[in-house]
Amino acid sequence: MKKFLLILTLTLVASGLFTAVAFAQDTTPTDDEVNAIAKQLYCPVCENTPLDVCPTEACRQWRELIRQQLAEGKTEQEIKDYFVANYGARVLSEPPRTGFNWLVYIIPPVLILVGAVVLFNAFRAWTKPKSAEAGAGMEKGAGASSSDDEYIKRLEEELKNRK
Amino acid sequence: MTETTTQTKRSVPLWAQITIWGFLAGLLALVGFGLKRSSSPMAEIGKPVPDFKLVYYEGYEYNNTAEMNLSDLRGKVVLINIWASWCKPCEQEAPDLEEAWQLYKDSNDVVFVGVDYVDTPEGAFGYLKKFTITFPNAPDLQSNISSILNRQMGVPETYLIDREGVLRQIKIGPFVSISEIQAFIANAE
Numbered sequence: 562m563k564k565f566l567l568i569l570t571l572t573l574v575a576s577g578l579f580t581a582v583a584f585a586q587d588t589t590p591t592d593d594e595v596n597a598i599a600k601q602l603y604c605p606v607c608e609n610t611p612l613d614v615c616p617t618e619a620c621r622q623w624r625e626l627i628r629q630q631l632a633e634g635k636t637e638q639e640i641k642d643y644f645v646a647n648y649g650a651r652v653l654s655e656p657p658r659t660g661f662n663w664l665v666y667i668i669p670p671v672l673i674l675v676g677a678v679v680l681f682n683a684f685r686a687w688t689k690p691k692s693a694e695a696g697a698g699m700e701k702g703a704g705a706s707s708s709d710d711e712y713i714k715r716l717e718e719e720l721k722n723r724k
Numbered sequence: 725m726t727e728t729t730t731q732t733k734r735s736v737p738l739w740a741q742i743t744i745w746g747f748l749a750g751l752l753a754l755v756g757f758g759l760k761r762s763s764s765p766m767a768e769i770g771k772p773v774p775d776f777k778l779v780y781y782e783g784y785e786y787n788n789t790a791e792m793n794l795s796d797l798r799g800k801v802v803l804i805n806i807w808a809s810w811c812k813p814c815e816q817e818a819p820d821l822e823e824a825w826q827l828y829k830d831s832n833d834v835v836f837v838g839v840d841y842v843d844t845p846e847g848a849f850g851y852l853k854k855f856t857i858t859f860p861n862a863p864d865l866q867s868n869i870s871s872i873l874n875r876q877m878g879v880p881e882t883y884l885i886d887r888e889g890v891l892r893q894i895k896i897g898p899f900v901s902i903s904e905i906q907a908f909i910a911n912a913e
Contacts, residue, residue: 605867606808606810606842617810618812619808619810619842619843621810622809622810622843622844622846622847623844625846626846629846647865647866648865649865649866649867661754661758664751664754664755668751671747675744682736
């Protein structure tokens, strides 16, 4: 009986160890998990290159840092906060919505809106004078110049002759 | 006829013009203010180097002082070497720099300061241990120091500041020998 209990205990301990090892292996963050955060960051060494596709050694080190922090159980936001605190907000692909950074989010839509209004007014101005001129032409009808009359007369005569 | 002419010549209303110009002026003022705030003085050869703070890595302090300003080193010749653990050319000069430091460290007249440019803690300490660096070293994660020093190309770059705090020389790229480092330091005299 003692022997049986000993074997049972050893089996349980061994299975527990294997489970722990397997669990530890499962918690190693994958490249996809790392890159999901890395693509939101930019390496300041090679400017304008997202961290997930940057081939330099500096970026490789940063990706490893992300992997390490994910393994420690840190959230995406905590990792991004770490990078901002240490390397500055310039590492973020999207500037944080604070202070002067708001201009980045406000100015483009405002400019698009202003542009749309200007275009609308310009198109309207291009079409209005034509209609106005047409109206004016009709008004002019009665008091048209003699040269216009001659031209119309000649045209009418030629049309009659053709008939 | 008169109505038509008025319609054709109609322009943007005055209130709209004032609003647009006011908006543009405000925008320019904001951008100018932001640029002024973000710009920092830069070092030039022959002129005093603008002061900056050094917060040393643990174990790499100067005279057991964890942080100090560059101005605290006035009266000494200061060699500032900008490096990074991800920089291969930096590895080329690291052993020579350490060996040169061993020649000067007891003189108390020349100070070597390593400035680690945009690095990770693991990378930095791994590099310092790998090359058994002993001279003071401080991180520059946000490029503040290298901006003030007006970093030219990349890393490594080395700056020589004389006893009066004036920038004397800049070395772009790695040193290739100890004698080159010695000749560089001699320019501070």
